[in-house]
Amino acid sequence: xxxxxxxxxxxxxxxxxxxxxxxxxxxxxxxxxxDASLAGRNVxxxxxxxxxxxxxxxxxxxxxxxxxxxxxxxxxxEALVDGGIANVLVSNEVVGATKLARLARLARRxxxxxxADDAENVRALQKAAEEAGVELEVLVELDVGAGRCGVAPGExxxxxxxxxxxQGNLRFGGIHAYQGGAQHLRTVAEREHAxxxxxxxxxxxxxxxxxxxxxxxxxxxxxxxxxxxxxxxGVYGEIQPGSYVFMDADYGRNLDGEGRPVATFRQSLxxxxxxxxxxxxxRAIVDxxxxxxxxDSGMPVVADIPGATYVRASDEHGxxxxxxxxxxxxxxxxxxxxxxxxxxxxxxxxxxxxxxxRVEDVWPVSARGAFY
Amino acid sequence: xxxxxxxxxxxxxxxxxxxxxxxxxxxxxxxxxxDASLAGRNVxxxxxxxxxxxxxxxxxxxxxxxxxxxxxxxxxxEALVDGGIANVLVSNEVVGATKLARLARLARRxxxxxxADDAENVRALQKAAEEAGVELEVLVELDVGAGRCGVAPGExxxxxxxxxxxQGNLRFGGIHAYQGGAQHLRTVAEREHAxxxxxxxxxxxxxxxxxxxxxxxxxxxxxxxxxxxxxxxGVYGEIQPGSYVFMDADYGRNLDGEGRPVATFRQSLxxxxxxxxxxxxxRAIVDxxxxxxxxDSGMPVVADIPGATYVRASDEHGxxxxxxxxxxxxxxxxxxxxxxxxxxxxxxxxxxxxxxxRVEDVWPVSARGAFY
Numbered sequence: 001x002x003x004x005x006x007x008x009x010x011x012x013x014x015x016x017x018x019x020x021x022x023x024x025x026x027x028x029x030x031x032x033x034x035d036a037s038l039a040g041r042n043v044x045x046x047x048x049x050x051x052x053x054x055x056x057x058x059x060x061x062x063x064x065x066x067x068x069x070x071x072x073x074x075x076x077x078e079a080l081v082d083g084g085i086a087n088v089l090v091s092n093e094v095v096g097a098t099k100l101a102r103l104a105r106l107a108r109r110x111x112x113x114x115x116a117d118d119a120e121n122v123r124a125l126q127k128a129a130e131e132a133g134v135e136l137e138v139l140v141e142l143d144v145g146a147g148r149c150g151v152a153p154g155e156x157x158x159x160x161x162x163x164x165x166x167q168g169n170l171r172f173g174g175i176h177a178y179q180g181g182a183q184h185l186r187t188v189a190e191r192e193h194a195x196x197x198x199x200x201x202x203x204x205x206x207x208x209x210x211x212x213x214x215x216x217x218x219x220x221x222x223x224x225x226x227x228x229x230x231x232x233x234g235v236y237g238e239i240q241p242g243s244y245v246f247m248d249a250d251y252g253r254n255l256d257g258e259g260r261p262v263a264t265f266r267q268s269l270x271x272x273x274x275x276x277x278x279x280x281x282x283r284a285i286v287d288x289x290x291x292x293x294x295x296d297s298g299m300p301v302v303a304d305i306p307g308a309t310y311v312r313a314s315d316e317h318g319x320x321x322x323x324x325x326x327x328x329x330x331x332x333x334x335x336x337x338x339x340x341x342x343x344x345x346x347x348x349x350x351x352x353x354x355x356x357x358r359v360e361d362v363w364p365v366s367a368r369g370a371f372y
Numbered sequence: 373x374x375x376x377x378x379x380x381x382x383x384x385x386x387x388x389x390x391x392x393x394x395x396x397x398x399x400x401x402x403x404x405x406x407d408a409s410l411a412g413r414n415v416x417x418x419x420x421x422x423x424x425x426x427x428x429x430x431x432x433x434x435x436x437x438x439x440x441x442x443x444x445x446x447x448x449x450e451a452l453v454d455g456g457i458a459n460v461l462v463s464n465e466v467v468g469a470t471k472l473a474r475l476a477r478l479a480r481r482x483x484x485x486x487x488a489d490d491a492e493n494v495r496a497l498q499k500a501a502e503e504a505g506v507e508l509e510v511l512v513e514l515d516v517g518a519g520r521c522g523v524a525p526g527e528x529x530x531x532x533x534x535x536x537x538x539q540g541n542l543r544f545g546g547i548h549a550y551q552g553g554a555q556h557l558r559t560v561a562e563r564e565h566a567x568x569x570x571x572x573x574x575x576x577x578x579x580x581x582x583x584x585x586x587x588x589x590x591x592x593x594x595x596x597x598x599x600x601x602x603x604x605x606g607v608y609g610e611i612q613p614g615s616y617v618f619m620d621a622d623y624g625r626n627l628d629g630e631g632r633p634v635a636t637f638r639q640s641l642x643x644x645x646x647x648x649x650x651x652x653x654x655r656a657i658v659d660x661x662x663x664x665x666x667x668d669s670g671m672p673v674v675a676d677i678p679g680a681t682y683v684r685a686s687d688e689h690g691x692x693x694x695x696x697x698x699x700x701x702x703x704x705x706x707x708x709x710x711x712x713x714x715x716x717x718x719x720x721x722x723x724x725x726x727x728x729x730r731v732e733d734v735w736p737v738s739a740r741g742a743f744y
Binding site: 001002005016017018050072073075092093094095096098099117118120121143147148149150151180274275276277278279283285287290291292294295296313314315316317319330331340342343346347348349369370371372 | 373374377388389390422444445447464465466467468470471489490492493515519520521522523552646647648649650651655657659662663664666667668685686687688689691702703712714715718719720721741742743744
């Protein structure tokens with residue numbers, strides 16, 4: 001783990017770069033905004049911790065009423081349980097004896113839930129839970145249109161649930177129906193269409209389960225892009241938004257019903273960069289490249305400075321084009337909005353929490369790199 | 373730092389995933405191949421350690437005659453010096469008092485070289501070196517066509533060299549003329565054209581320096597894509613290939629004079645992935661997504677399995693399309709060739725060294741995440 005790039009009390013200009021900044025005012029606004037947007041809806045919130053990998057944030061989400069958190073990997077779950085989180089859904093399949101044994105051991109210390117989409121994997125989960133002397137709650141993952149993991153809706157899903165019910169150390173936890181491909185569809189109409197299709201597939205599956213007499217504790221899913229739709233549909237009982245705490249440039253391109261960027265949440269996450277070269281009046285080079293942000297959803301966006309555009313990244317450099325007359329001297333620290341928050345956060349050991357330009361706290365990204 | 377995913381003696385199937393594998397036979401072949409390709413050329417080798425971030429590899433490069441290594445950040449240099457490397461060029465501008473002080477302190481323990489492309493920065497380097505009571509060797513970075521950092525060739529570069537010469541604690545180390553944009557040009561003709569242009573700009577600069585009576589200890593630059601050109605041009609005295617130890621899918625697309633992939637080096641770096649879901653006969657999902665490889669140069673390529681194509685990555689998943697009949701059961705471990713080695717290595721704490729399918733050693737990626 002690298003030393004933290006800042007200490008409480010520092011001004012922004014004293015922070016070493018690259019640094020990941022969390023604007024606490026915007027972050028707390030986002031926590032409030034999620035609650036406000038769900039007023040009157042009868043859904044539980046289980047935020048996704050793969051976005052932040054940070055127990056300090058997970059604890060704040062739980063303190064506001066979240067039932068627990070999600071994560072994607074057993075090693076992430078270990079970091080979260082170590083950080084005081086008592087209820088963790090690994091919203092993913094866990095395959096292989098080593099990982100299954102670790103998952104089962106975690107269930108001695110916290111309520112652990114996990115997904116399955118395969119009969120052989122269900123039997124391996126039972127074996128691991130039995131050997132550890134624990135109970136695991138297992139949800140059936142449906143493929144509701146994302147084309148990733150998941151069993152086919154209806155009868156195949158109900159059959160797998162039946163297999164889970166039959167295992168001595170497993171409890172059937174419900175249906176996991178996350179439509180990842182819908183989160184970044186740009187218009188409300190597109191997102192509503194995708195979630196309507198997903199919901200139809202969930203209903204089909206619920207009918208098949210009813211026919212088998214299997215009770216369904218919960219239908220869970222949804223992300224920052226679509227959760228208002230799932231939360232008001234009457235089928236999903238739990239939602240899993242993750243990025244809402246931070247936002248990013250890609251989520252900033254989602255549109256509301258009037259064709260304007262969705263304004264529910266504020267950008268709270270920034271990368272602090274230093275101008276390390278000024279080779280020409282229209283070009284600045286910053287010290288933030290491919291090893292300090294993920295470009296899978298495009299380049300970061302320069303905050304605060306109109307006329308400055310981050311156009312190209314190499315391993316350790318970012319090329320920023322400047323409109324003539326833009327004042328950006330060597331050594332200036334500038335803020336960038338990452339293209340995609342999740343894989344960017346994963347590159348940092350520390351989250352530097354600021355308020356009104358001062359460092360207020362420094363939180364470890366405890367599950368950074370936790371991909372086992 | 374996560375626990376290592378493997379121990380010496382393990383078979384490939386016992387390695388936890390995702391894991392970064394180094395095929396030692398191919399790696400050693402590549403070390404030999406670089407030497408062989410330079411036979412009869414009068415150039416020094418200073419490999420770039422930003423690719424591997426691993427002192428165990430740097431020590432092997434030095435043992436074969438490299439004069440030292442390059443890296444891009446002061447914190448990388450710290451990890452390399454801690455790992456026993458006595459001669460490190462930070463082939464980048466270092467800006468900001470904190471970083472400059474750390475750079476100067478390193479010069480008490482190792483020979484440190486650094487680039488400059490700005491007069492104010494040269495004065496800051498002098499101040500830091502003076503305060504630490506050390507000498508720093510400073511090379512002038514030229515922009516030879518990559519459009520990133522660097523001063524203009526000719527008179528501006530010579531003026532900056534003159535300023536370096538005039539500082540009491542700085543020594544003028546030569547000209548840094550790396551054409552990063554040329555490394556991945558696909559044809560030999562394109563690469564030769566780009567390096568010919570760069571070399572012309574270097575010659576112009578050497579003439580301007582001669583006019584000023586400033587001796588030039590070395591012209592350094594070049595990468596895995598172009599180094600045979602610089603090494604035979606008579607102007608570059610030092611080359612800096614980095615990726616040659618590993619190779620990647622993107623370098624695998626460079627062509628030789630006959631239009632075939634350049635075959636000087638072998639692929640030694642792989643990502644080991646586990647098949648974690650088999651939702652359909654033509655789709656396998658692996659546990660390696662955006663947090664386990666960098667997609668800036670495209671998707672990874674599936675090794676060993678004809679008919680399997682890694683088509684899409686999300687945070688923790690990779691979607692692999694299979695031709696009908698491809699046998700890939702749940703839990704199978706498969707090898708992927710990363711699209712771009714440097715930012716992919718930066719995601720791993722450990723390099724699992726294998727020979728003939730057995731783990732022989734596990735090396736820490738000591739400078740992983742070292743971007744300060």
